[in-house]
Amino acid sequence: MPLDSSQPRLAAGCRWGKDGEDRVVLFPEGMIRLQGTGQTVLELCDGEHTLQEIVESLSKRYKTDTAKIRDDVATFLEALRQKRVVDY
Amino acid sequence: MTSNPLALIAEITHRCPLHCVYCSNPLQMMGVESELPTEEWIRVFREAARLGILHAHLTGGEPLARADLKELVEAAHSAGLYSNLITSGVGLSESRLAALVDAGLDHIQLSFQDSREQSANWIAGAKAHAHKVALAETIRRFRIAFTVNLVVHRQNLDHLEEMIAFAEQLRPHRMEIAHAQYYGWALKNRDTLMPTRHQLESCLQVVGEAQERLSGRIRIDCVVPDYYARYPKACMGGWGRSVILINPGGEVLPCHAAGVIPGMQFDNVREHSLEWIWQKSAAFQRFRGEQWMAEPCRSCERRTVDFGGCRCQAFLLTGESSATDPVCTLAPTHHLVESLQLETDVEERPEDVVWSYRMNPAQEGRHVNSRPRHLDPSSR
Numbered sequence: 001m002p003l004d005s006s007q008p009r010l011a012a013g014c015r016w017g018k019d020g021e022d023r024v025v026l027f028p029e030g031m032i033r034l035q036g037t038g039q040t041v042l043e044l045c046d047g048e049h050t051l052q053e054i055v056e057s058l059s060k061r062y063k064t065d066t067a068k069i070r071d072d073v074a075t076f077l078e079a080l081r082q083k084r085v086v087d088y
Numbered sequence: 089m090t091s092n093p094l095a096l097i098a099e100i101t102h103r104c105p106l107h108c109v110y111c112s113n114p115l116q117m118m119g120v121e122s123e124l125p126t127e128e129w130i131r132v133f134r135e136a137a138r139l140g141i142l143h144a145h146l147t148g149g150e151p152l153a154r155a156d157l158k159e160l161v162e163a164a165h166s167a168g169l170y171s172n173l174i175t176s177g178v179g180l181s182e183s184r185l186a187a188l189v190d191a192g193l194d195h196i197q198l199s200f201q202d203s204r205e206q207s208a209n210w211i212a213g214a215k216a217h218a219h220k221v222a223l224a225e226t227i228r229r230f231r232i233a234f235t236v237n238l239v240v241h242r243q244n245l246d247h248l249e250e251m252i253a254f255a256e257q258l259r260p261h262r263m264e265i266a267h268a269q270y271y272g273w274a275l276k277n278r279d280t281l282m283p284t285r286h287q288l289e290s291c292l293q294v295v296g297e298a299q300e301r302l303s304g305r306i307r308i309d310c311v312v313p314d315y316y317a318r319y320p321k322a323c324m325g326g327w328g329r330s331v332i333l334i335n336p337g338g339e340v341l342p343c344h345a346a347g348v349i350p351g352m353q354f355d356n357v358r359e360h361s362l363e364w365i366w367q368k369s370a371a372f373q374r375f376r377g378e379q380w381m382a383e384p385c386r387s388c389e390r391r392t393v394d395f396g397g398c399r400c401q402a403f404l405l406t407g408e409s410s411a412t413d414p415v416c417t418l419a420p421t422h423h424l425v426e427s428l429q430l431e432t433d434v435e436e437r438p439e440d441v442v443w444s445y446r447m448n449p450a451q452e453g454r455h456v457n458s459r460p461r462h463l464d465p466s467s468r
Contacts, residue, residue: 013195013233013261017170019142026170028195028233028262029309031142082304084261 001078002051006088008077009047014085027085037062041073045086051077090328090367090376092140096169097333097344100129100146100160103153105178107213107445108201109277110239110268112344113149117449124338126156128357130163132334135362137167141332144169149336152179153450158191165192172197174237177223178216185226195233197264198224202244203254211243213445224258236260240291241268241281242432243441248291252298256306263306265295267313271345271400276444282432288316315425319390320397320413327375327399332366340365342372345400349409375399380410384418 002008010016010025017026024031025042034042037058044054055073059066080086102117124132133144144164151157152175164171172195173188185196200220202208208217227234236255240248248265255263268274268281283291295310302308314321324331324343333341339354340362346352355369366372374380378391385396396402397413405414405424412419 011233011261012231015170015194017142018168020140024142026142026194028172028197028235031170084307 001074002088004050004052006051007047007049008045008051008086008088010045011084011087025085038076041076093332093366094141094330095143095145096136096141097145097147097331099148099333099335100151101149101153101336103450104148104150104448105214106176106216107448109211109443109445110241110274110281111446112269112272112274113446114272114347117447118336119449122337124336126159128338129160132357132362133164133167133169137169139363139366142170143172145172145174147174150176150178158187161188161193162191170194176216177220180223182226185230189230189232193232195235196227197235197237198227199237199239201239203251207244228259234260235262235264237264237266239266239268242283242287243280245283245287245291248294260306263308265308266311273444273446275404280441280443282315283313284433285316285429288313314415315428317415318417320394320415322394323398326395328372343400348400349403382410385412388418
């Protein structure tokens, strides 16, 4: 699981692309189409923002309990790390 | 309305320094004089992106045989395509790789014939193994996706665990374990390539264990040989449904092997737009949808899962391109595959393995070569 100080970024060989009007993440075997919060989180995964900063940015936007957001984002990022879409 | 294609397989040349006995290229190959020029490919990549294609797989032959590869990668990248180089690595130096990565290359897929050098060179008909091993280390220095591709068959499946361990220490992000598929040169060599049922079963177990062990570290994708499957593969995700292949001369095909089907005529990107070819050309319409299907496919609930299997395989094995793929256990011609299984399913090996090596259209061809197995220590 990522730490507060982790700086997640798209994994090697994964990058943003476009499918029609949708922003998608392309990788060797295909692509994922992201919407809403998932897309917001991944757009912040630039290798510079820390997990803590990502969580702060989301909690400002959604006015939800920070601990809950942190749990959700960490789980989401870990799942994408397992799929080799992000690393940290 | 036809859905849009997602992937373009760009066979940019048939030239190749390797002579792999399972090559998917057709037996009749094109020479350098018929290859599509740089500017035509650049236009094709732009058209492909406009058509909705996301991935461009640059393959061959050996794509590095083209001196303009960097320009082609650049063109694919600037059109917005995700570019994948499918290569033997022969002809790739660190500086050339750096130039390709600079040009926007996203993914490199490096193939290995075996973990054992002597056997690998024997299967490839060329001394390439040591170079590939050294190249893997170079690739790791760049921030691109790296896949190691292992082609497996009767002659190397008995030490698959060793092959996976070998691939693991090359530290790729992904490993592809691909059983030879029997088209082109592989069909010519089918007798010596087709695994026994026992080999296949133990392969699935070994792969399953490796997938578990390497989970989260190296992703393993395994392509199984469908001769032993219960139902056929959804070849290319269905005819004219998601993939376009362009051969070195610019002809546009629904798959690698479609040229074997009698009466097929392929339109060329030199004369037509890719969009017109995808939507209107006879080749892409011929087996698109369900109209062409005969029974048992026509009323089968799996017709939307496997699309009747592979048209080329149906033709190659039954002589009838619109027949149900004979690997399907429901096919009236399934006995053809069963008898192939029986012929193959003997544990004894012939003393001599006689290959038909793939020819290189850039050189004089080498048709047949053989090496007595018992003289080959690496195969023990």
